[in-house]
Amino acid sequence: MTKVTALFLLSLTYVIAQEDPLSCVDRCNIPYNPSDLCHCNTQCTIYSNCCADYDELCTGLTSSCINRCSENFDRRNECHCDDLCKDKGNCCPDFDDFCPNVYEQLTELANDLYYNDINAATQYDVTYDYQTHIPDHNVIEDVSPDNLFKFFNESLFDIPSYKYMRDIFDNYIRYTGTPEDVTQEELDEVKIFLDEVMESYVMKKAHEYLVEKGLVDPDYYVAFRQDLETIWFEMYTRSSGPIDSSGFEHVFIGEIKNNAVSGFHGWLMFYLEEKAGLVNYHGFTSMKEPDTLGLQFHWDGYNKKISSIFTNRSPEFELAIFTVCFKQFPNQLCKFDMAGFPVSIQTWKQNDKYIGSAYVVA
Ligand SMILES: *[C@@H]1O[C@H](CO)[C@@H](O)[C@H](O)[C@H]1NC(C)=O
Numbered sequence: 295m296t297k298v299t300a301l302f303l304l305s306l307t308y309v310i311a312q313e314d315p316l317s318c319v320d321r322c323n324i325p326y327n328p329s330d331l332c333h334c335n336t337q338c339t340i341y342s343n344c345c346a347d348y349d350e351l352c353t354g355l356t357s358s359c360i361n362r363c364s365e366n367f368d369r370r371n372e373c374h375c376d377d378l379c380k381d382k383g384n385c386c387p388d389f390d391d392f393c394p395n396v397y398e399q400l401t402e403l404a405n406d407l408y409y410n411d412i413n414a415a416t417q418y419d420v421t422y423d424y425q426t427h428i429p430d431h432n433v434i435e436d437v438s439p440d441n442l443f444k445f446f447n448e449s450l451f452d453i454p455s456y457k458y459m460r461d462i463f464d465n466y467i468r469y470t471g472t473p474e475d476v477t478q479e480e481l482d483e484v485k486i487f488l489d490e491v492m493e494s495y496v497m498k499k500a501h502e503y504l505v506e507k508g509l510v511d512p513d514y515y516v517a518f519r520q521d522l523e524t525i526w527f528e529m530y531t532r533s534s535g536p537i538d539s540s541g542f543e544h545v546f547i548g549e550i551k552n553n554a555v556s557g558f559h560g561w562l563m564f565y566l567e568e569k570a571g572l573v574n575y576h577g578f579t580s581m582k583e584p585d586t587l588g589l590q591f592h593w594d595g596y597n598k599k600i601s602s603i604f605t606n607r608s609p610e611f612e613l614a615i616f617t618v619c620f621k622q623f624p625n626q627l628c629k630f631d632m633a634g635f636p637v638s639i640q641t642w643k644q645n646d647k648y649i650g651s652a653y654v655v656a
């Protein structure tokens with residue numbers, strides 16, 4: 295065997311060992327991802343979908359917090375790593391080693407982003423008419439005759455990130471299963487919007503935080519920007535059919551899937567569509583500080599039983615905080631305090647690398 299062949303075989307073995315989708319090597323206790331072929335977390339024994347080497351490699355770790363920090367509480371686990379385990383006294387013994395104050399670290403970041411979100415709308419820019427509370431969102435009924443937005447100062451669209459985000463809103467076909475075509479003009483609009491977001495304090499801080507955690511590339515303007523463009527704007531299929539969706543479209547605009555509105559978590563889109571007479575606000579399901587609204591509405595022929603949105607936050611703030619949660623806690627709740635109130639953000643991963651959804655829990 296020549297040296298080159300030997301090297302080739304060695305690296306091939308390495309690649310196979312690294313990427314075997316049927317093994318738990320390096321995967322013990324990683325969060326559940328539906329696209330994995332088999333699973334390696336504590337739940338797999340219950341659902342009978344563990345990888346073959348799960349017992350051998352991972353069972354010793356069910357009493358450990360490795361890869362389990364901030365998980366959702368599950369009473370079937372022998373010990374816990376969720377944010378409340380300290381209070382309840384049921385943390386795994388190594389909790390302090392592996393979950394050092396994730397909650398506090400995220401809280402510090404979230405407050406920094408929140409209080410330095412200089413482009414956030416104020417109570418003078420926008421006022422709301424919340425009207426009637428909807429106790430059961432499964433009942434679809436318009437119990438609020440007036441618009442949600444009572445006043446909206448359109449000078450907000452003089453702020454570049456608002457203006458450039460609005461420019462992107464008409465780039466998509468909202469029906470999943472219908473292929474999107476992407477024009478050069480649309481790509482340019484995304485580029486201009488991202489250029490603007492990249493210059494914001496909030497995105498720079500989000501990047502700093504993620505670099506410290508080893509979750510993104512330290513190179514801000516090239517590698518991280520490309521990462522943002524991929525997770526938010528690269529088109530993918532949501533319907534196992536044509537390329538019909540992107541994270542941005544789902545979260546900030548909205549889609550129609552199975553005869554219902556899907557996504558649609560952006561307050562600016564809501565305002566514009568309500569003004570155009572295409573959105574009909576039904577009422578609120580919950581209202582939480584800071585700036586969090588759960589609501590039901592009708593959009594151009596279809597209902598959204600319940601959605602949740604951040605109101606008044608700038609586009610760059612939402613992109614930054616959702617990106618942080620998606621990178622650190624994909625497919626999980628990302629929990630912290632912001633402006634003195636507990637906040638939970640849920641993100642979902644789609645097709646292995648894209649943002650499927652991201653929203654504040656109302
Ligand atoms: C809208 O905002 C602009 C810029 O802050 C301000 O000059 C203007 O007075 C506001 N208009 C109203 C009606 O509040």
